[in-house]
Amino acid sequence: MSEPPLLAKKTKLRRALAFKRSYFCFPYAVLCVIFVVVPLCILLGFAFIGPDDTFSFDNFAYFFTHAENIKTMLFSMGVAALTTVICLVIAYPLAMCLANSKINKSALLVLMFVLPMWVNSLLRTYALQNLLIDLFGMQRGFVSALIGLVYDFFPFMLLPLYTTLANMDKSLIEASHDLGASRVSTFLKVTLPLSVPGIMSGILMVFMPTMSTFSVTEIMGGADTYMVGSMINELINGGDWGGSAAFSLILLVLVAGTMALSNLLSKGKSTDDALGGVL
Amino acid sequence: MKKNKLYLLGKVFIWLMLAVMYLPIVILVIFSFSGSSGIGAWGNFDFTFDLYAGLFTNEQIMSAVANTFIIAGVSCLFATFIGTISAVGIYYLHRPFKNAMSAVNRITVINADIVTAVAFMVFFIVCLNYLDGYVALIIAHTMICTPYVILSVMPRLGQINPNLYEAGRDLGAGAFRTLFTIILPQLIPGIISGAVMAFTLSLDDFVITLFNKGSGLETISTLIYSSTKHGIDPTFRALSTIIFVGILAVLIGINIYSASRRKKAKLAGGNV
Numbered sequence: 261m262s263e264p265p266l267l268a269k270k271t272k273l274r275r276a277l278a279f280k281r282s283y284f285c286f287p288y289a290v291l292c293v294i295f296v297v298v299p300l301c302i303l304l305g306f307a308f309i310g311p312d313d314t315f316s317f318d319n320f321a322y323f324f325t326h327a328e329n330i331k332t333m334l335f336s337m338g339v340a341a342l343t344t345v346i347c348l349v350i351a352y353p354l355a356m357c358l359a360n361s362k363i364n365k366s367a368l369l370v371l372m373f374v375l376p377m378w379v380n381s382l383l384r385t386y387a388l389q390n391l392l393i394d395l396f397g398m399q400r401g402f403v404s405a406l407i408g409l410v411y412d413f414f415p416f417m418l419l420p421l422y423t424t425l426a427n428m429d430k431s432l433i434e435a436s437h438d439l440g441a442s443r444v445s446t447f448l449k450v451t452l453p454l455s456v457p458g459i460m461s462g463i464l465m466v467f468m469p470t471m472s473t474f475s476v477t478e479i480m481g482g483a484d485t486y487m488v489g490s491m492i493n494e495l496i497n498g499g500d501w502g503g504s505a506a507f508s509l510i511l512l513v514l515v516a517g518t519m520a521l522s523n524l525l526s527k528g529k530s531t532d533d534a535l536g537g538v539l
Numbered sequence: 540m541k542k543n544k545l546y547l548l549g550k551v552f553i554w555l556m557l558a559v560m561y562l563p564i565v566i567l568v569i570f571s572f573s574g575s576s577g578i579g580a581w582g583n584f585d586f587t588f589d590l591y592a593g594l595f596t597n598e599q600i601m602s603a604v605a606n607t608f609i610i611a612g613v614s615c616l617f618a619t620f621i622g623t624i625s626a627v628g629i630y631y632l633h634r635p636f637k638n639a640m641s642a643v644n645r646i647t648v649i650n651a652d653i654v655t656a657v658a659f660m661v662f663f664i665v666c667l668n669y670l671d672g673y674v675a676l677i678i679a680h681t682m683i684c685t686p687y688v689i690l691s692v693m694p695r696l697g698q699i700n701p702n703l704y705e706a707g708r709d710l711g712a713g714a715f716r717t718l719f720t721i722i723l724p725q726l727i728p729g730i731i732s733g734a735v736m737a738f739t740l741s742l743d744d745f746v747i748t749l750f751n752k753g754s755g756l757e758t759i760s761t762l763i764y765s766s767t768k769h770g771i772d773p774t775f776r777a778l779s780t781i782i783f784v785g786i787l788a789v790l791i792g793i794n795i796y797s798a799s800r801r802k803k804a805k806l807a808g809g810n811v
Contacts, residue, residue: 279714281704285628285640288621288685292643295682299662300646303654306661354556357549364553368794376560378786381743382763383779386771387563395566414560464649472651475745475760479767489653489746496750501661508657515651 306505319506405481424458614680622688672753688733695729
């Protein structure tokens with residue numbers, strides 16, 4: 261009745277060995293282990309290597325016992341938070357306008373906001389420096405650096421917001437209006453909660469890059485806009501691998517923290533879609 | 540009436556923001572035709588092509604431009620190929636592995652550039668003993684671009700008919716042949732947007748390049764950064780203008796192409 265046992269075994273084996281579609285990710289999995297996981301592990305190792313090549317907490321001790329290091333870290337976080345808030349406050353209404361079919365019908369306008377992103381970011385910052393400092397005679401300092409940061413990272417906030425708002429089900433808003441809600445309460449109770457994934461990915465795309473940047477603050481600012489990025493850069497230029505690894509590790513912990521927080525806030529809803537829609 | 544006013548306000552807001560975004564670039568373009576070292580000297584604005592002539596004879600800048608585009612081109616090719624086939628693989632993986640791969644894929648996207656850069660730096664020092672700058676940068680750029688390709692290809696996979704793959708296999712095509720002749724052609728829009736993104740990311744990258752380039756190799760970003768310390772060479776104004784105009788041309792080209800395709804599709808639809 262049934263197949264001979266040897267044949268059954270053979271087909272089973274063949275089926276198990278057959279090429280599956282999922283095998284196409286093996287090369288990338290290997291590359292990820294070699295070039296993402298291993299470097300991060302080495303980074304971890306380096307952070308705990310002291311000046312005489314032995315295991316020590318010296319690098320971290322150096323960080324936490326020097327007030328100026330902690331001050332720079334907090335200052336960077338503050339600057340990043342301020343930049344993120346300014347970007348959000350400007351980008352949200354703009355994204356709403358762009359996503360509203362009665363105000364804007366063309367995808368071209370959205371693309372025009374992305375276009376500056378394709379010019380090298382340092383060239384863009386250089387252009388802004390020319391405009392603000394050379395042409396308008398502005399003083400290099402905190403304000404000019406902040407403008408530079410907002411200018412540079414603005415598209416990264418705008419795009420996820422636009423993608424979420426444009427893909428939102430418009431009938432929900434109509435339903436809210438039909439049920440007698442005012443514009444303001446429709447916005448607060450329908451539009452805003454539905455756009456949370458977009459806001460979250462916008463915040464992720466702006467906060468961490470701003471915090472760890474040093475090119476923008478160095479080109480646009482002065483001595484009073486010294487950020488963590490500059491600190492790490494100086495350690496590397498000084499040949500202090502351990503110190504720079506330790507500082508990077510602290511940043512990495514912060515990244516993980518923001519990630520966890522954003523996952524918590526968007527209630528586990530993936531922000532991948534909004535990220536993937538950046539272009 | 541009130542509504543119309545609101546819409547008008549929205550339009551004004553959009554155009555105002557566009558003006559702000561483009562003002563620095565426009566100023567740069569205007570002053571790329573002036574030989575003056577600083578910007579803002581309207582009084583002695585002399586219309587010359589000196590900066591452009593200077594750009595093409597400046598070996599340092601030209602080699603930086605070449606390096607930037609070679610690295611971006613090669614890593615974009617690698618990232619697009621690896622990213623596309625991996626997206627197919629990850630999409631059909633089963634639960635625990637799928638989540639693990641997605642998580643690993645997100646590390647580089649979410650991680651701060653500078654952390655990735657330092658991690659690559661210590662890795663190249665320890666494991667590959669100061670690799671050649673070119674190779675190191677191509678590896679690093681490929682690895683930071685691939686996740687974005689995967690993220691843009693993945694959504695398209697949900698839209699294709701899964702039975703087509705089985706049909707291809709049943710009719711006797713191997714896995715690779717099925718992938719290349721049946722799955723990939725349907726993913727093309729996602730692949731293109733992923734490739735464009737990979738190319739731009741690599742072009743735009745600064746920190747990862749700076750920490751891993753070794754000595755002697757310069758890209759546009761690192762060259763500008765190193766020259767900001769002692770006043771930027773005005774030649775960069777000409778370079779920015781050319782890059783900007785080039786991008787604008789590509790964008791307009793794509794737009795015209797897609798408009799004509801839409802028209803054709805409409806006509807074809809009308810005939811049937």
